[in-house]
Amino acid sequence: MPGVLVIAEVADGKVLPVAFELLGAARALSAEGAGPVSALVPGQAHAQELIARGADVVYVAPESLAGQMYDAWLPAVDAALQQSGADIVLLGQTASLGRDLGPALAFAHRTAIAPEVTALKLENGRLRVTRPCYGGNARAEHTFAGQLQIASAKPKTFDALEPDASRTGEVKTIDAVGQSRITVLSVEKVESEGVRLEDADVVVAGGRGLGDPSAFAMLEELAKLLRGAVGASRAACDLGWYPPSSQVGLTGKTVSPTLYIAVAISGASQHMAGMSGSKNIVAINKDPEANMVKAAKYAVIDDYRKVLPAFIEEVRKLKAQG
Numbered sequence: 001m002p003g004v005l006v007i008a009e010v011a012d013g014k015v016l017p018v019a020f021e022l023l024g025a026a027r028a029l030s031a032e033g034a035g036p037v038s039a040l041v042p043g044q045a046h047a048q049e050l051i052a053r054g055a056d057v058v059y060v061a062p063e064s065l066a067g068q069m070y071d072a073w074l075p076a077v078d079a080a081l082q083q084s085g086a087d088i089v090l091l092g093q094t095a096s097l098g099r100d101l102g103p104a105l106a107f108a109h110r111t112a113i114a115p116e117v118t119a120l121k122l123e124n125g126r127l128r129v130t131r132p133c134y135g136g137n138a139r140a141e142h143t144f145a146g147q148l149q150i151a152s153a154k155p156k157t158f159d160a161l162e163p164d165a166s167r168t169g170e171v172k173t174i175d176a177v178g179q180s181r182i183t184v185l186s187v188e189k190v191e192s193e194g195v196r197l198e199d200a201d202v203v204v205a206g207g208r209g210l211g212d213p214s215a216f217a218m219l220e221e222l223a224k225l226l227r228g229a230v231g232a233s234r235a236a237c238d239l240g241w242y243p244p245s246s247q248v249g250l251t252g253k254t255v256s257p258t259l260y261i262a263v264a265i266s267g268a269s270q271h272m273a274g275m276s277g278s279k280n281i282v283a284i285n286k287d288p289e290a291n292m293v294k295a296a297k298y299a300v301i302d303d304y305r306k307v308l309p310a311f312i313e314e315v316r317k318l319k320a321q322g
């Protein structure tokens with residue numbers, strides 16, 4: 001029986017959450033008949049956690065592989081593929097590993113990679129993926145001609161399963177580590193305060209309709225009150241009003257908070273691609289016909305300059321009442 005192999009990336013001693021999300025997706029494929037779910041991770045310490053999140057078998061590579069460039073990973077991935085017999089590989093679309101490892105793996109196996117998939121299913125025993133195309137205006141479905149089927153997904157695309165400590169699985173050791181031909185000269189981390197946008201339960205996002213970059217101060221105030229994070233549309237980021245690292249959408253981050261407050265954002269398909277998984281959308285917009293208003297659970301149709309101060313005041317009062 002083939003199977004699904006999830007590549008679990010480790011940073012700062014922790015498995016990146018996207019690996020748990022991919023294990024959730026892999027379990028769904030397994031339920032459709034894709035075979036057992038395995039994971040490859042550097043470091044023994046993470047094996048049990050991956051089993052609790054859905055892996056049947058965990059291939060443990062040397063801990064030294066964590067943080068190494070993609071080419072150092074290839075021998076370990078090949079060893080895990082050989083031992084597991086998996087014909088599907090799932091990776092996180094991360095700048096640190098997946099974005100490079102996926103295509104390199106596909107090239108080495110003379111197959112293709114489907115990047116940034118938004119849905120996965122099994123059809124006649126083969127993987128069928130959905131991904132955005134034409135700049136996010138349409139969705140395409142693909143199958144693979146090659147034997148090995150490789151797909152990557154942005155964080156927060158799939159739901160992770162709740163950890164189940166009673167799950168059991170096998171742990172196997174893999175010794176293969178490649179020698180990277182790349183030398184990293186320096187790494188500069190973007191300093192950010194408060195909750196990370198990708199992890200926030202509340203996101204307050206602003207768009208071009210704010211008309212003025214200083215309006216983001218109001219969004220920051222509201223986000224702070226709600227213990228959330230601030231996001232922005234690409235139009236706002238392109239204008240230099242907010243850092244590109246806060247961009248939500250097809251070419252930005254994917255978020256799925258409980259509450260997404262979209263202030264003066266029209267709701268272009270490329271923006272929606274990054275936040276349509278939000279549980280509750282609130283739109284503040286002048287235009288009742290805006291796509292974001294149509295997608296929202298609640299909408300306030302007015303100038304945000306009138307709405308937002310009153311909204312913030314009300315939240316303040318409610319918080320004061322406990």
Ligand SMILES: Cc1cc2nc3c(=O)[nH]c(=O)nc-3n(C[C@H](O)[C@H](O)[C@H](O)COP(=O)(O)OP(=O)(O)OC[C@H]3O[C@@H](n4cnc5c(N)ncnc54)[C@H](O)[C@@H]3O)c2cc1C
Binds near residue numbers: 210235266268271287
């Ligand atoms: C390949 C490609 C990738 C892209 N990727 C992304 C992406 O990742 N993320 C992204 O966001 N976009 C992306 N875009 C751009 C996208 O198509 C839109 O242009 C962009 O999302 C529009 O941003 P916006 O909603 O802030 O601005 P606009 O579309 O200009 O909307 C402004 C909104 O503000 C409202 N408004 C104006 N004044 C007020 C006021 N005073 N009070 C209340 N409401 C007001 C208006 O009614 C309008 O709805 C991409 C485009 C392409 C082609």
